[in-house]
Amino acid sequence: MADHDLINAFNDCIDRLAGGQTVDDCLRAYPQHTSALRVLLETGRLVQRARPSSIELAQAQERIRGRVLDAWHTAAVPARAPYPLRPLLGLAASLVLLFAALLGSAVASQNSLPGDSLYGIKRLAETAQMALGADPAAFEARRRDEIRQVLQIGRAVDVDFSGEWTAASGEDWLVGDLPLRVLAGVPGAETARLGDTLNIRAYTTTQGGLIARRIEVVKPGLLPPTPTPTLTAPPTATPTMTVTIAPTVTPTAAATATLTLTSTPTATPTTAPTSTGTASPTSLPQLTQTPTSGVCQRFQPPGWVEYAIQPGDTLSRLAAATGTTVQEIMRINCLTNPRLVVAGQRVYLPSLPPPPALSPGETPPSGSPGGTQPGAPQDQGNDNANDNDDDDSRGKNDNSDDNEDDDNDNDD
């Protein structure tokens, strides 16, 4: 038998709280319902306090991630076979082609390179073998070897390969131990992260360059990129090839040859540069975590922790609470727009901050991270003033889509 007035006032107060106002703000708006509203609102706010700790949340999020990714891959449409074969041919046709390849030109095609007339048959035969269960990894390595040979003989041709992205310096990436040039605007470049396994479509130049056309992330890297800037290429046991423009150079297959990128002249002390004949002086590039141009890499500085943004958080509060600056948080986390930070988004911070938006004097819930920051004074006043700015994105005005019945539409 509560009157409609109270029910509506209560509802309005819930919206006000969501918009960043305090309980007191609300009580001032409805003086005739002060005592009832106060208890109702405080009870309702308990729901906020009942939510799990951000540590529990983060752990659950990581544990579930793999399952979701597996389901994503399992539900995928079959991947397209590499150039030039498409699965339109099907398994049966592949088998027929396999036999034909065995009978004749397969042997002849074994040593062919991209650009050779028999190269297509070589790839056909490989696809047939994979259809029968051969491990693609061996063929992926063969792709990269072919590219090395093509580069060395100075042929200009389209190529495709896959490999792990292990290092970067500006526009020069190292993918599958191949030096790849990734210019601005290459599709897929911005989605790749250091450590990912990538599918690359590229072309070679007569000058020995390998230029990316298109990048696709096949498999994300397992670990976040290491934060410490490294001065060396990947461990010296990795075989590398010298790629120079001097025609007199013979390829060295030594286990620890020098990796040279003719476009980056910065010198490092780790290995002696090789210069052959008239080739320009070459040396190891200095590899840094955040390339001067190209993709920003989010990384975790030593001692920093990951924190899930809570509703009510602002970067200025987080910076103040953890002893850093907003600029630093943005730099570390590759944030470009401080206004566009999403509740639930994870950022690296120097330490775990106290929970947001507590009224002065109210103790944090026992489940909060750390649990050792009772009643930490919050800049609640300032935060609330700002939180009103985004009422329109909290649902007050996003009713444009809420009434659409398009949950089940199947058109593209």
Next chain:
Amino acid sequence: MIVIVLPDIPVEDRLLAQARQGDQDAVMKIYNSYFPPIYNFIRLRVDDPTLAEDLTSEVFIKLVTALRGRSAPRHSLRGWLFQVARNVLRDHFGQMRRLSTQALDEWLPDSPDSDPELHFMRTLSSDLIRRALRSLSPDQQEVLILRFGQMLSLQETADIMGKQVGAIKSIQFRAVGALRQILSQMQVERNG
């Protein structure tokens, strides 16, 4: 100067489109954005964190499956996800017999001095609050979680729940009253 924006702004439409085209990074961005609210929602409805994980993973597995099969939503992803979460909960609990609306008397303030009450509420552990919350009917729990926990608008909550806004207003009012009564009862039992 710096504002916080909840998910479900138009940027999400573009992410959805990219995900439908097979962009795994877009899928992961969606997952990172929406895992917390969905997990928090489910976690308040079930008392076992492992179960909450399983049910939450079901929601996102349904999402990625729908994205591959092109039946995923193009807008209002948040609402879609909450609806799927509700369905997953329903499936888990089986056919929930609707609790009588309301075994508990409607609560009205009986004294102007509610400070001891507020003090009591401040000392409640999240565990206790969750337990009290789960004594409510599923609809009441979910309205409270969406309105107070997720701070969704009245209209969006109504859409997710499949009800009219007037019904949501009623439910939230009665739910909070019922919650307060349950907590009072717990206080009596604790002190008695």
